[in-house]
Amino acid sequence: MDVSTRGWSLDWRRAAVLVAWTFFLVPIGADAQEPDRIQVTVDRNQVALGDQLYLTIRIEGSPDEPPALPELPDFRVLSRGERRDMQIINGRVSNSTSYNYLLIPMRAGSFEIGPATAVIDGAEVRSRPFAIQVSAGADQNDEQDRDLFVTATVSTDRPWQGQQVVYTWRFYSRVPVGQGSIESMDFGSDVVVEDLGDVRQFSTSIDGVQYSVNEVRKALFPQRSGEVTLPQTQLRVQVEVEQARRPSRRRSIFDEFDSLLGSGGRWATKYLLTEPLTLAVRPLPPPPAGWNGLVGDFDIRASLSRRELQVGQSATLEVRVGGSGNVQLLTEPDIPELPAFKIYPDQPDASIDRSGTELTGRKVFRRALVPLVAGPLDVPPIDLVYFDPELGDYATRSTEPIDLDVNPAEGEEELMLTESLAPTTGKVAVRILADDILPIRRAAAGIVSVAPQGWRLWVWFACGVLPPFIYLALLAHHRRERRYAADRTLRRRQRALRDALSMARKLRSGAGPASAAEASRIVRGYVGDKLGVEGSALTPSEAEAALVRVGVDGAMAARCRALLERLEAAQYGLAPVAGGGGLAAETSTEGLSDLIRTLDKQLRGRQA
């Protein structure tokens, strides 16, 4: 019973916990039973111009394709990727995909964000529409309340056609910012744009609030009359978002280090847009003669390097034209006819200054004037015609007339021109008008194979292969010659056998005195060569002793001595010691060769 009671008690507690869970979960479950399969949310629905908001489209399940955004003509839309999530609740797996977008409002007003649509499992689903309120951008009075803002201004909004309009774009910040980049500053084809220096940085105070300012200046030149719209300029900048902290918490020294190392907060991207500007460009009145397109404020001056010279000598006329405006169009003004001079033009010097607050420039034109006649001459005024926007009309500025005294030349006319004043009209880069392949070869080299053939191949082969062998042969010969030079008996010793055998082959057969003398000379010569002594001077006994001395066995040495004795006896007509038939056999070619070979073998064995 106890057991059953305890069991019931446990079941009761478990039931209580289940009831409690059910109490909390049922409403959630009931709410989740009919979820919107597509939800469109924004991080806030009230923004100011120049600010941005994040829009997220969350789709339950896996859509067949990315959702279709609602019409957003009043916003600039930037995709910020997608994210897939998977959740497991009570063992039930659910997938969702979130598509993120960044919306930058283009104008103020109240906008209804229409439904976004998506196709899920073949069925089209729609989100619920909602409204976003975009307030007008802060004006100068409100700027002190803002941390970041951009402005764009023009020096005049009613310029004349071709007049310089200075466009000034400024980025004001009073919070730490990271990298920033101007993503669009395109003025279209109706204006010619010139940069005015690099980005300037300075600090300024607006109603007592200190701002760090980045300024970009452009010189714009409207190319047509009428309304010209300068589009918005967009800046993308990284802004440090300070971590949430309790107001009461004081900043520690570590916060300062964090700030120094750039790790004190996280960075967020902000997009700042300027207001579009409109220029009402006024057309120019009909131009007078001599106007070459200059619009702005220009001046012209002329000077002559020498006021007194002789006929044939040269003086440099320098005409300086400069000012502010469309200085790209500065050309040489019309110089009046100077019939009393020979004129040699020179290359002009041009410089355009983009570092100032507006585009300025000047050009210096030089001409060498060589008077042809003597007497007082003058360079008449040179006119420069331009359109003055201040006056709203064309203006003309002229140089002062220049007088000079020309004296008669001493002797013949002598042109004192310098090299740089040669009559050139300027150099231009060479343009390649067309290209083609180079022509074919006609030389007879085209019918000869590169690889050697026939006997040439063998010559090359011999040159490549034979030299090492020839060198080795030379080396061996060289070493042998050196050995012979070091040991004078070596050559005789080495040649003893060969010489003896050669002489034995030529031996006349028979046992006569002549044959005996020849055989004796062969044997003595061999023994003498081998032992390094004079062989013909050896007696039979000396020969035996010498052979025994160098290691020949006694029997062989005695045989040699006996042979020599018998040969001596036969040579001088004495009775042979042994039988005459035996002597004939021993003094034959074969007999001598055999004796000498046997002797040589023993000598070689002993010497080895």
Add this chain to the structure above:
Amino acid sequence: MTRPALRRVTMLVLSGAMAAVPVLSQDEELPVVTEAQPADGPPAAPEPAELWVNGNAAYEAGDFGRAVALYRAMRETGIDNGHLHYNLGNAYLRAGELGRSIASYRRALELLPRDEDASANLTFARRSARDEIAPPEPPVLLRTVLFWHFSLAPVEVLRSAVLVGLGFWIVLAFRLYRPASEVLRWTAVCLLVAGLALAGSLVAHAAFSSPVAVVLPQEIDLHAAAGEGSVVRFQLHAGTEVRVIEQRPEWIRIELPDGERGWSMREYLEIVE
């Protein structure tokens, strides 16, 4: 002892030089080719000189197809030189065969590596190739350091190696009889170094030069595997030069500079060794 030996070495050197002289001057002993009237068709047993003259005449007359045929007939007679490949490249290019012209210019530059005309025409032809793929070339640093390898044709390297070797052995032979001569010693060292460099170049030419293939048709498919049913990975166009990494009887595997690989039928590519 020394003087007769020196005489023998001198005689040996002179005989070697005499053997080498005709080899060195072979380019000067070229047969004189006289202008011939272009024939209506290729002759039955044409001489190389005749084919050369007729091929050039056909090219000048604008008959580029015939010029190609005559130049190719020259190749079949065994003639192989850079000038022939250069003219063949010109004829192919004029005939509209971009791939074959690039292959011919490459062969011309293999045999005449310092020929500026062939280099200029190859550059011109490459401009017509559609694919923006850099031709397989060794790095500039390597070309600078091993300048003799890349500035000399293999035949030139071989001849230079033979002559340098000959000189080396001759100098060694002289050193047998003048062992104390520093001039001979350092000459031998220099010749040995030059000979080893040239021999290394020969080995590199023979063993390490990978073949290059040029695409012939206007467009070809590169398959993932060697078979027409295989997936087409990418396409290449006429005149594109690629590195060959594997060859089979009917299929060739190539590699692009970015590492992409594919198989193509052999007939669509011309391989330049």
